[in-house]
Amino acid sequence: MRTYGQYCGIAKTLDTVGDRWTLLIVRELLALGPCRHTDLRNGLPGIASNLLVDRLRELEEAGLIHREAAPPPVATTLFSLTERGRALEPVLRELSRWGIPLLREPAGSETFRTHWLDMPARALTDHRPDQPAIALQLHADGNEDLVIEVKDGAVHTHAGRVDHPTASLTGPPHLLAATLLGDLDLSEAVQQGLRLSGEREAVLRILPR
Numbered sequence: 153m154r155t156y157g158q159y160c161g162i163a164k165t166l167d168t169v170g171d172r173w174t175l176l177i178v179r180e181l182l183a184l185g186p187c188r189h190t191d192l193r194n195g196l197p198g199i200a201s202n203l204l205v206d207r208l209r210e211l212e213e214a215g216l217i218h219r220e221a222a223p224p225p226v227a228t229t230l231f232s233l234t235e236r237g238r239a240l241e242p243v244l245r246e247l248s249r250w251g252i253p254l255l256r257e258p259a260g261s262e263t264f265r266t267h268w269l270d271m272p273a274r275a276l277t278d279h280r281p282d283q284p285a286i287a288l289q290l291h292a293d294g295n296e297d298l299v300i301e302v303k304d305g306a307v308h309t310h311a312g313r314v315d316h317p318t319a320s321l322t323g324p325p326h327l328l329a330a331t332l333l334g335d336l337d338l339s340e341a342v343q344q345g346l347r348l349s350g351e352r353e354a355v356l357r358i359l360p361r
Contacts, residue, residue, distance in 0.1 A: 168214050169240065173199050173207050175247075178233065178240050181217065183270035184311060186230040188222075197263045211237070241274070248272050248333075255329045264325045266295040267311045272332045273300050274309060276358040281305030286354045289317035290332075292325045302358055319350030334360025 154171075156163040169175055173196065180195040181187060187195075192204060208231060211217045216237035222230045248271040269290060285303035299317070301308045321328060323346040330336035331346060338359060342348055348355065 169216070171207065171210070173203065174211065175240070175244065177204075177207055177211065178216070178237060179244055179268070179271065181231065181233045181237070182241055182244065183267045183309070186220075186222075186232040188226075188228050188230060192231070195265055195267070216240070244271055245275055249275070252330075252333045252335050255326060255333070256335065258324060258326045264292060264295060266290060266292045266298045266325075266328075269298055269325075269328060269332055270309050270311075272329065273298065274307065276300070276307050276332070276360070278302050278305045278307055278358055279361065280357050283357065286318040286351075286357065287314045287316075288355060288358070289314060289320040290328055291320065291322040292328055293323065295325075300358065307358060317350060318354040319348065319352065321355065322347040322349075331359065 155167045158164070169178070176196055177192060180192055184191060184195065189201075189204065189208075192208075193199065193201065196204065208217065208219075212219065215234055217231050218234055219229050219231050222228055269292075273290075281304060285301070288300040288302070290298040290300065296311060297313045299310050299312060299314050301310075301314075321331065323341075327336065327341050327344055327346040331338060331341045336344075338346075338348070338352075338355060
């Protein structure tokens with residue numbers, strides 16, 4: 153393993169998670185939970201299969217992930233974050249927040265997965281915890297969906313769909329990201345092409361103010 157050789161917390165952290173793709177693997181496992189190798193490949197377009205194997209091994213040796221054999225009918229290896237690995241969530245959340253200005257332009261030819269909005273969604277706050285539970289459906293054009301569930305003041309996310317969402321937001325990735333990150337007012341986002349259906353107030357309940 154390459155090392156900076158410095159007795160410094162930042163340097164030693166980068167020794168462990170600073171290699172290319174490493175933090176993005178952690179991002180996938182935070183957003184999706186236990187994943188198969190093929191799940192990770194789908195969420196990491198561009199990574200070589202052998203490099204993913206190497207990174208998973210390094211993360212396992214560092215105590216950040218563990219692997220287990222899933223029982224039938226899955227019958228494959230699942231990779232999950234350990235408690236030490238999950239402790240990287242605040243780090244990724246701050247990186248996501250720091251990157252807000254870098255998302256202001258449309259993605260163009262860059263790849264996108266809707267569950268990559270999981271990290272900014274986790275940072276949302278329920279401004280009306282006294283209100284009934286709600287479920288918001290996010291859909292980026294041509295991608296899978298992400299659900300934001302809000303109940304008793306807590307915000308949870310998961311990939312997939314719900315049958316009867318309280319509200320839905322559909323549109324290009326840059327508008328969804330800017331809205332969730334508080335960089336674009338909901339009304340302005342709608343004017344620019346974001347499609348809102350359902351209860352507008354439910355969406356406003358969790359957006360940054």
